[in-house]
Amino acid sequence: xxxxxxxxxxxxxxxxxxxxxxxxxxxxxxxxxxxxxxxxxxxxxxxxxxxxxxxxxxxxxxxxxxxxxxxxxxxxxxxxxxxxxxxxxxxxxxxxxxxxxxxxxxxxxxxxxxxxxxxxxxxxxxxxxxxxxxxxxxxxxxxxxxxxxxxxxxxxxxxxxxxxxxxxxxxxxxxxxxxxxxxxxxxxxxxxxxxxxxxxxxxxxxxxxxxxxx
Amino acid sequence: xxxxxxxxxxxxxxxxxxxxxxxxxxxxxxxxxxxxxxxxxxxxxxxxxxxxxxxxxxxxxxxxxxxxxxxxxxxxxxxxxxxxxxxxxxxxxxxxxxxxxxxxxxxxxxxxxxxxxxxxxxxxxxxxxxxxxxxxxxxxxxxxxxxxxxxxxxxxxxxxxxxxxxxxxxxxxxxxxxxxxxxxxxxxxxxxxxxxxxxxxxxxxxxxxxxxxx
Amino acid sequence: xxxxxxxxxxxxxxxxxxxxxxxxxxxxxxxxxxxxxxxxxxxxxxxxxxxxxxxxxxxxxxxxxxxxxxxxxxxxxxxxxxxxxxxxxxxxxxxxxxxxxxxxxxxxxxxxxxxxxxxxxxxxxxxxxxxxxxxxxxxxxxxxxxxxxxxxxxxxxxxxxxxxxxxxxxxxxxxxxxxxxxxxxxxxxxxxxxxxxxxxxxxxxxxxxxxxxx
Numbered sequence: 001x002x003x004x005x006x007x008x009x010x011x012x013x014x015x016x017x018x019x020x021x022x023x024x025x026x027x028x029x030x031x032x033x034x035x036x037x038x039x040x041x042x043x044x045x046x047x048x049x050x051x052x053x054x055x056x057x058x059x060x061x062x063x064x065x066x067x068x069x070x071x072x073x074x075x076x077x078x079x080x081x082x083x084x085x086x087x088x089x090x091x092x093x094x095x096x097x098x099x100x101x102x103x104x105x106x107x108x109x110x111x112x113x114x115x116x117x118x119x120x121x122x123x124x125x126x127x128x129x130x131x132x133x134x135x136x137x138x139x140x141x142x143x144x145x146x147x148x149x150x151x152x153x154x155x156x157x158x159x160x161x162x163x164x165x166x167x168x169x170x171x172x173x174x175x176x177x178x179x180x181x182x183x184x185x186x187x188x189x190x191x192x193x194x195x196x197x198x199x200x201x202x203x204x205x206x207x208x209x210x211x212x213x214x
Numbered sequence: 215x216x217x218x219x220x221x222x223x224x225x226x227x228x229x230x231x232x233x234x235x236x237x238x239x240x241x242x243x244x245x246x247x248x249x250x251x252x253x254x255x256x257x258x259x260x261x262x263x264x265x266x267x268x269x270x271x272x273x274x275x276x277x278x279x280x281x282x283x284x285x286x287x288x289x290x291x292x293x294x295x296x297x298x299x300x301x302x303x304x305x306x307x308x309x310x311x312x313x314x315x316x317x318x319x320x321x322x323x324x325x326x327x328x329x330x331x332x333x334x335x336x337x338x339x340x341x342x343x344x345x346x347x348x349x350x351x352x353x354x355x356x357x358x359x360x361x362x363x364x365x366x367x368x369x370x371x372x373x374x375x376x377x378x379x380x381x382x383x384x385x386x387x388x389x390x391x392x393x394x395x396x397x398x399x400x401x402x403x404x405x406x407x408x409x410x411x412x413x414x415x416x417x418x419x420x421x422x423x424x425x426x427x428x
Numbered sequence: 429x430x431x432x433x434x435x436x437x438x439x440x441x442x443x444x445x446x447x448x449x450x451x452x453x454x455x456x457x458x459x460x461x462x463x464x465x466x467x468x469x470x471x472x473x474x475x476x477x478x479x480x481x482x483x484x485x486x487x488x489x490x491x492x493x494x495x496x497x498x499x500x501x502x503x504x505x506x507x508x509x510x511x512x513x514x515x516x517x518x519x520x521x522x523x524x525x526x527x528x529x530x531x532x533x534x535x536x537x538x539x540x541x542x543x544x545x546x547x548x549x550x551x552x553x554x555x556x557x558x559x560x561x562x563x564x565x566x567x568x569x570x571x572x573x574x575x576x577x578x579x580x581x582x583x584x585x586x587x588x589x590x591x592x593x594x595x596x597x598x599x600x601x602x603x604x605x606x607x608x609x610x611x612x613x614x615x616x617x618x619x620x621x622x623x624x625x626x627x628x629x630x631x632x633x634x635x636x637x638x639x640x641x642x
């Protein structure tokens with residue numbers, strides 16, 4: 001059924017489908033990150049992180065496909081450079097979520113005893129859900145209200161993640177953790193907080209597209 | 215008087231007024247940050263930081279109003295995406311100045327004994343003055359010389375802030391401060407240095423507008 | 429000979445020449461950084477770092493010249509804001525490579541005993557070579573295949589630099605280095621890793637130009 005519909009779709013609709021695949025994939029990677037931070041066993045975490053790597057590769061392929069389609073299509077639903085910016089922004093989110101998972105095992109951190117890491121993972125999942133929702137709404141550029149709500153939500157989550165970062169660092173300082181452990185954990189907090197920055201960047205790109213075409 | 219004038223102004227002039235309100239507001243927040251770093255009392259600092267938060271919220275509202283105006287106006291003084299980029303860049307500056315103030319009390323740092331923090335706050339105020347000047351000059355896009363001078367000044371201040379960052383870290387290393395204190399202070403230096411990066415970003419957006427329309 | 433050719437060149441060709449000077453200069457600065465990290469003597473390093481500063485100033489002048497030419501030329505080989513973005517991106521790379529060299533002596537790090545620093549310097553040189561190649565290929569925007577290969581190479585080097593960063597930090601943790609030394613070295617790793625981020629940014633700008641005009 002979907003394929004029959006596709007047959008009749010204007011060719012430039014392929015970009016919406018590709019963007020939705022990429023942002024839908026982000027939801028999957030973010031969910032895996034939440035699993036990672038709730039899994040006390042190093043080896044079981046390693047299995048999930050491997051799955052995150054596979055999903056991240058899928059996003060690389062989707063980004064590549066979007067660029068190939070740009071080369072083949074003269075007509076695009078919005079400016080070519082905006083398509084490029086959005087694809088890059090979504091790809092960045094995938095990169096940093098995977099990096100967060102990878103660093104947790106690399107630095108041999110137990111995430112299950114750190115509520116800051118767990119809350120930030122939840123915030124990342126929420127931010128990615130809002131990004132995905134905004135991407136889906138791009139098909140209806142005239143209904144900007146919903147997109148604007150998504151962008152406001154992403155920005156609000158990014159603010160919370162900033163506060164979680166400060167709280168987590170402060171909590172570490174009040175504990176008797178040594179400086180090396182502190183630096184490792186700061187590294188994890190930092191990369192996780194950067195995920196929400198990258199979601200905000202994607203939100204900005206989407207908002208910029210709305211501003212231009214709506 | 216102002217409202218009478220506004221009645222006769224071309225509608226797209228509203229953007230200049232909104233941008234000037236936002237960049238003028240940045241001056242106020244930056245001045246509050248200078249007050250914070252010169253105030254030895256934690257509770258008195260807390261009062262000023264609360265005022266910074268209010269000013270930061272005002273900038274959020276101004277940014278929101280700019281986006282609403284974009285939705286209502288077909289004619290804009292420069293490209294819609296440039297208006298979006300500039301509004302976002304000014305908003306980022308406000309966010310990071312407020313974050314710098316907030317982190318000082320959050321990490322319970324005494325800024326009055328740290329000349330690096332004080333000099334960087336002064337640098338931030340200078341950078342913000344140059345940003346505001348450049349925004350004001352946007353009304354006369356044909357007189358690019360003054361805007362270019364502002365942008366050069368912003369970039370030069372950003373370079374100085376980088377050096378201040380390195381000097382401050384080095385000074386900490388030569389002191390007998392413990393590693394945790396060092397990490398806290400580095401966090402403050404970092405966010406303050408990022409303010410000047412964000413001023414440079416705003417300068418780049420303005421320069422890019424000049425390059426396009428002048 | 430070159431000057432005779434130039435006489436007959438369309439005026440907008442001046443931008444290609446300026447960009448190639450800037451990206452060619454990046455190769456020189458990157459090579460100096462490789463020399464710095466292989467030089468055990470502080471004072472000899474200081475001499476090379478001074479040469480890096482001179483090269484960085486040359487890039488500042490080239491960037492300034494590009495902006496001046498934008499003011500003088502009505503016809504440009506691609507959009508004025510893309511020329512601005514590319515010039516800014518190349519300038520950022522020069523700034524961060526120089527900052528990496530400067531910080532090594534500033535923090536009195538011996539880079540010759542740190543294979544992470546040495547490998548990252550090599551990665552930076554490779555990334556800059558790919559940036560330069562991509563800039564050269566801009567003259568033939570219809571032959572996008574080579575540019576795309578360069579951009580893929582830059583992104584792949586940036587990924588390796590991320591891994592080198594994590595490995596270097598992990599190695600430090602396993603050593604008996606004290607926390608202050610650790611923080612200094614992290615600062616060096618960080619700024620070096622940022623160089624490859626800035627190369628990726630330049631690659632993104634170039635890719636975005638290709639997507640628009642090819």
